Amino acid sequence: MARHRNVRGLKYDEDFEDDDVYGQSVEDDYCISPATAAQFIYKRDDYNRRAFAQEPLEEGDEYAEDKVEEPFHSNQPLLSEVDQARLQSCLDKMREVLRESVSDQVMVNAVLNSQYDARKALDLVLSEDSHQKTKRKIQNTVPTRKSIVGHVDAGKSTLMGHLLYLLGKVNKRIMHKYEQESKKAGKASFAFAWVLDETGEERKRGVTMDVGMTTFETKTKVITLMDAPGHKDFIPNMITGAAQADVAILVVDASRGEFEAGFEAGGQTREHALLVRSLGVTQLAVVVNKMDQVNWQPERFKEISNKLGHFLKQAGFKDSDVAYIPTTGLNGENLTTRSQIPELKAWYNGPCLLEQIDSFKPPQRPVEKPFRLCVADVFKDQGSGFSVTGKIEAGYVQTGDRLLVMPPNEACTIKGIALHDEPLDWAAAGDHVTLTVTGVDIIKINVGCIFCDQKAPIKTCMRFRARVLIFSIDIPITQGLPVLLHYQTLSEPCTIRRLVSVLHKSTGEILKKKPKCLTKGQNALIELQTQRPVPLELYKDFKELGRFMLRYSGSSIAAGVVTEIKE
Ligand code: GDP
Numbered sequence: 001m002a003r004h005r006n007v008r009g010l011k012y013d014e015d016f017e018d019d020d021v022y023g024q025s026v027e028d029d030y031c032i033s034p035a036t037a038a039q040f041i042y043k044r045d046d047y048n049r050r051a052f053a054q055e056p057l058e059e060g061d062e063y064a065e066d067k068v069e070e071p072f073h074s075n076q077p078l079l080s081e082v083d084q085a086r087l088q089s090c091l092d093k094m095r096e097v098l099r100e101s102v103s104d105q106v107m108v109n110a111v112l113n114s115q116y117d118a119r120k121a122l123d124l125v126l127s128e129d130s131h132q133k134t135k136r137k138i139q140n141t142v143p144t145r146k147s148i149v150g151h152v153d154a155g156k157s158t159l160m161g162h163l164l165y166l167l168g169k170v171n172k173r174i175m176h177k178y179e180q181e182s183k184k185a186g187k188a189s190f191a192f193a194w195v196l197d198e199t200g201e202e203r204k205r206g207v208t209m210d211v212g213m214t215t216f217e218t219k220t221k222v223i224t225l226m227d228a229p230g231h232k233d234f235i236p237n238m239i240t241g242a243a244q245a246d247v248a249i250l251v252v253d254a255s256r257g258e259f260e261a262g263f264e265a266g267g268q269t270r271e272h273a274l275l276v277r278s279l280g281v282t283q284l285a286v287v288v289n290k291m292d293q294v295n296w297q298p299e300r301f302k303e304i305s306n307k308l309g310h311f312l313k314q315a316g317f318k319d320s321d322v323a324y325i326p327t328t329g330l331n332g333e334n335l336t337t338r339s340q341i342p343e344l345k346a347w348y349n350g351p352c353l354l355e356q357i358d359s360f361k362p363p364q365r366p367v368e369k370p371f372r373l374c375v376a377d378v379f380k381d382q383g384s385g386f387s388v389t390g391k392i393e394a395g396y397v398q399t400g401d402r403l404l405v406m407p408p409n410e411a412c413t414i415k416g417i418a419l420h421d422e423p424l425d426w427a428a429a430g431d432h433v434t435l436t437v438t439g440v441d442i443i444k445i446n447v448g449c450i451f452c453d454q455k456a457p458i459k460t461c462m463r464f465r466a467r468v469l470i471f472s473i474d475i476p477i478t479q480g481l482p483v484l485l486h487y488q489t490l491s492e493p494c495t496i497r498r499l500v501s502v503l504h505k506s507t508g509e510i511l512k513k514k515p516k517c518l519t520k521g522q523n524a525l526i527e528l529q530t531q532r533p534v535p536l537e538l539y540k541d542f543k544e545l546g547r548f549m550l551r552y553s554g555s556s557i558a559a560g561v562v563t564e565i566k567e
Pocket of ligand 1: 151152153154155156157158159289290291292293327328329330331
């Protein structure tokens with residue numbers, strides 16, 4: 001069930017805001033036409049077929065007659081010895097491509113249906129009409145990561161726990177156990193939240209601390225759900241989650257006073273929305289939760305949607321990329337099926353949460369760019385080497401590939417790749433994978449390191465220029481201010497070395513050179529100095545890897561994009 005990656009204890013800090021060209025609209029950024037989108041919705045089976053085409057499959061006709069070694073001992077008693085040998089031969093070829101993702105029986109059926117033609121059999125297994133589950137596993141429909149954010153107590157964990165329960169991802173027996181245990185602990189209403197909040201400490205405190213990750217499938221997508229902690233103390237962990245997300249679900253509490261507490265200064269709703277946008281997320285589902293607390297009043301829903309809508313637009317979200325869904329996580333209303341509650345039906349005929357998730361545009365997949373993966377977790381498991389997890393930001397990787405890790409600027413070999421716990425031969429941009437690594441000492445690999453293409457490695461530097469948007473800060477930013485740089489999963493102390501200029505928000509025109517300080521809402525060019533080399537990309541080359549955030553004394557003070565890397 002929900003696995004909590006070991007991201008606790010990262011010396012992280014929090015938030016960001018965003019974006020591309022700050023203060024401007026983001027129309028061009030993620031506006032993908034259906035035709036362009038197709039190139040991102042790559043299909044794993046296409047790749048497999050291509051890879052397979054290089055295998056000696058054409059010889060399919062030859063390997064029959066006289067190879068009789070290792071007959072296939074299956075439940076196909078009517079096969080002659082020769083046919084058994086042909087079958088076995090086909091199965092061997094298919095296994096090379098399919099690995100363990102398909103059962104023997106599925107493969108045997110495909111071989112028999114294709115008259116012992118391994119190539120056709122493989123096509124059959126991979127084709128539309130083959131076993132649905134098999135197809136999903138192999139072609140990995142459209143992997144999408146969602147980050148769930150929102151003010152503490154908005155009901156995020158309950159909502160997601162209930163969603164997973166309704167999707168059959170939680171064993172009934174375990175759910176019953178959670179119910180009993182939470183009742184005993186005097187927190188009966190937390191039972192669903194416990195599905196995600198796995199650790200004892202989280203249960204005791206009743207808050208989510210790590211980024212819990214769970215996978216489920218919708219009609220068209222394989223979803224990795226990241227329940228990001230909402231509590232202020234845990235925002236650093238949330239960044240790890242959100243940095244890897246494609247789309248976000250922002251949960252707000254509809255109850256009177258509660259939405260306002262989360263939305264106003266000091267609340268986390270605004271901060272989280274800015275944060276996910278600055279991390280590159282452009283699509284948002286706003287879940288207006290606990291609608292039972294306001295008797296499903298349309299006026300309240302409208303009021304919240306309007307207030308948030310106005311703010312989200314300013315934060316850089318396009319109206320058309322934000323959807324609002326009324327729910328109650330506790331009762332499971334409007335989560336996986338459209339709610340039949342008359343009070344809601346009277347005024348809402350939009351999608352339920354699952355439908356909305358399913359209708360998100362698939363994420364961009366810069367497969368053609370050089371390989372980049374930012375390490376979100378490092379751990380030792382059985383076997384040789386160790387493992388790292390992270391989202392592949394660009395390019396693809398195959399088992400046996402040599403990659404460079406920056407820092408420490410050392411080469412390594414990828415011994416294994418796993419996606420959703422399934423071993424694979426390759427993985428590509430957009431996949432959240434586990435790589436088994438050898439050839440480099442685990443001690444040198446930290447959260448924040450970047451695995452990259454040896455031929456086109458990411459640069460590292462200690463000095464860079466960036467265009468930043470200053471958040472609402474009380475004390476102006478001056479030269480020499482020590483801040484914390486958040487870049488992907490990396491967190492690193494740095495100093496604001498120079499205030500180069502104040503820029504016009506929309507045109508980028510220089511309004512003032514060498515300003516003495518920077519204040520709330522300003523757009524500026526600054527120079528930053530780190531103490532150790534950090535891996536960075538220019539925003540113009542690699543949007544995903546050219547963004548960062550700055551924090552100071554526990555608060556987010558600015559979001560930026562890298563414009564110049566100094567040697
Ligand atoms: P999180 O901090 O955002 O993860 O919030 P939790 O999921 O831990 O929920 C906080 C509290 O709100 C718990 O007591 C839940 O039982 C309660 N809660 C969650 N969803 C609903 C809902 O839809 N309606 C009502 N009335 N209470 C809810």
